[in-house]
Amino acid sequence: MTLEELGSRQLADGPFVNADYCEVSTATRLLGDRWSLLVVRExxxxxTRFTEIQEALPGLSRGxxxxxxxYLTRLGIVDRRVADxxxxxxxxxxxxxxxxxxxxPVLTALGDWAAKWKPPTATNVGGEAMLDLEQLRESFDPSAMPADRMQIQFLLSDSDAAWLRADRTGVRACRGVNEGSPDLVVRTSLSTLxxxxxxxxxxxxxxxRHDISFDGPMAYAQAFSGWFANRPAVRGVESDGPDRSEGGDAEKVHF
Incomplete structure (x- = not known):
């Protein structure tokens, strides 16, 4: 079945679909909602399990x-199977x-586009830059994890929040609070990070200095800094961090 044929169908519980304009229009009507492509990515x-997908996508309710x-099953994009x-x-x-x-290839192209063309880092009400998730993700060393799967929740004093999850598939970082149970909660500020x-x-x-605290096993708190072995402070890269002098870029945050 072609995308045009799919686009002419009304699928229950799915976004309204109606082929018009071109194939791109049909594809965006079929998969242009907030969650469908993210489910495909997972x-x-x-x-492959319901709970695994839900844990990886905070904000997506069970329903x-x-x-x-x-919806994706009815489109023929996903197959549901009896668990093993x-x-x-x-x-x-x-x-x-x-x-x-x-x-x-579509997901890869979208990711490459976002990495190259995403807007500059947004700032919060206080003028300080929000957490740079890419730096956070890239600095994490999965080989240092004490378990096969780790989830770390960052709660920042300026009302920003982010979580990091590492498992057999790699490392991902997302903004917000994950509804799951983190292995470690880190309470700190952007400037401390x-x-x-x-x-x-x-x-x-x-x-x-009481600038950072941890909720979780003592062993995890003690090992926390060692998990981020790919940061410049460990690699020996000379710091070109935020220039706090007059006229400097005080909003550039790298962790």
Missing amino acids: LFVGN LLASRLG GTDLRAKYSYALSDSGKALG NGLYWGQSTCREAIA
């Missing part, structure tokens, strides 16, 4: 995820069909 990286999976029994909590697993796998990133202070010093 299937690409190996999250809406069920609706998206059902290794996880007694999961009755079904999900996999991409040939149609779904064909979206791989920036200082740790560039080596302007150590985690021990930040703890002594």
Whole structure:
């Protein structure tokens, strides 16, 4: 079935679809909602169970995820299968069909476009830059994890928040508060994270100043800074961090 044929169908529980303009218009009507392509992305990286997908997409409710999976199944993009029994909590697993796998280059192209052309980092009400998620993700070293899967929630004093998740599929970082249960909660500020990133202070010093605190196992808190072994402070890269002098770029935050 072509995209034009799919676009002429009205699918229950899915976005309104009606072919017009061109194939691009049809594709955006079919998959242009907030969550469909993100669900497809999770299937690409190996999250095939309902709970795995939900944990990876904070803000997506169980009801809406069920609706998206059902919609993608009816489109022929996702196949629902009886689970293999290794996880007694999961009755079904999900996999991409040939149609779904064909979206791989589309997701790659969208990611490449965003990496190159996304707008400059937004600033919060206080004028300080929001957390740079790409720097946070790239600085994390999965080989240093004490478990096969880790989730870290960052709660920042300026009302910003982000979470980082690392597992067998790689490392991802997202803004906001994850509804799941993090292994470690880090309470700090952007300026403190920036200082740790560039080596302007150590985690021990930040703890002594009460600039950072942890909720979680003591062993995780003690090992926290070692998980981010790819930051310049560890690699020995000379800091070109925020210039606080007059006229400097005081909003550039690298961690």
